[in-house]
Amino acid sequence: MFVEAKEQGKGGLAAWFDARARSRPALFTAGLVLLAAAVTIGLLFKTDAAIILYQGF
């Protein structure tokens, strides 16, 4: 898998991450969902939506 990632032109850290992510799909999916949630919350806090939600509560 590492070689495959290298053949696709990914080197160093990217190849290492690609190999790890491919061999642990469930963990990768969970991480992806967590990141998506964190980004969404972060975006909410950056916008007025967060203030509106906060005041609503």
Next chain:
Amino acid sequence: MLGSLWLKRAFITLGGAAFLWVQSPELIHVVTLALFVLSGYGVALLLARRPSTGLLAAYIIALTAAFVILKRYEFLNLVGGDTFLAHALDLIGLSFIFFRQIHYVVDVKQGEIKQLPLWGYLNYQLNPFTLLAGPIQRYQRFHEDWQTLTPKPADAHELRMTYLRILIGVVKVAFIADFCFWFATTPPEAAGALGQRLILFYFFPLYVYFNFAGYCDIVIAAASLFGIRVPENFDRPYLARNMIDFWTRWHRTLSFWIRDYVFTPLYMAIARVKPQWSGNLAFVCYFVALFLAGVWHGATWNFVVFGVLNGAGVAAAKLWENIIVARAGRKGLRTYLANKPIRWLAAFATIHFVCVTQVFLRPGSEDNVVAAWRALLDLVARVGGG
């Protein structure tokens, strides 16, 4: 299968149309943009029937004039006062449409593009993935993808990696770039005057990089889900060893466009007419190409300075390479390029030069350039008068 393709095409077309509709406040904007884009298609049809260098040259001159007026370049003041700047047309994505259009008509004339379907062309020019800020896609590749619109991620892992790239792009644009801009423009008072200037000097280029690279991550990954390959635009630019290297890593699609449609034709023309000049005039071609790339970034005087600095940077890098070859030969150049300490010293110098050029990308820098220019003229007048 065909029905599915038709639906995908209709979805992308409607998405693009909705995006344009939201972004274009009045009908006059839509009509002007349509005329601008369709003129390229009309000329391409004529060129496909009868390839004519005269027609191509006349069209590129007319298109460039229309572009310069629509973008309200400040130097128009010098030739026509406010006459050309009085309009209020702000067309979305015009700078990138302009580049794609020139590429399209030139390649049609050269026989590189054979099939000219209108629907495909309009989506090439106006699809929401590349409309706003590139990357500058080539028509041939888009046309190939447009025939099937098969999503590019080949398996579940690649699909997850694509989603990850979109999220990373959002993080870069919405958090890292925003932080860099905020930190650069409101540095802590405890840093002192010099510290604040240094923060602005280093963090504004970081903002520019993360903002644009993050945007590119989002559109490249999103377009691949719809079966469209959008070319990569960045390759660790702040590790470049000189300004030529920098422009092959930074906004790559712009650099390659400039190489193919400005540098190479200019150099070939000179080499044909005056072959004995071609060696020395390569520097001039490098300067002209990167100067134009710089000026294209914006309509105000600060972008002219940005263009001059970048033009000078690449010309100097080429000159330095020639000096090494003249003194030590090709083998000496290879040894020089392989030297690690020199490589890191060169990267250090390059990144600082890039930071200097990006001073002229900052909001408000046009006022400083105009003020500096007036002060210089004033000084010249005083010296001349006194």
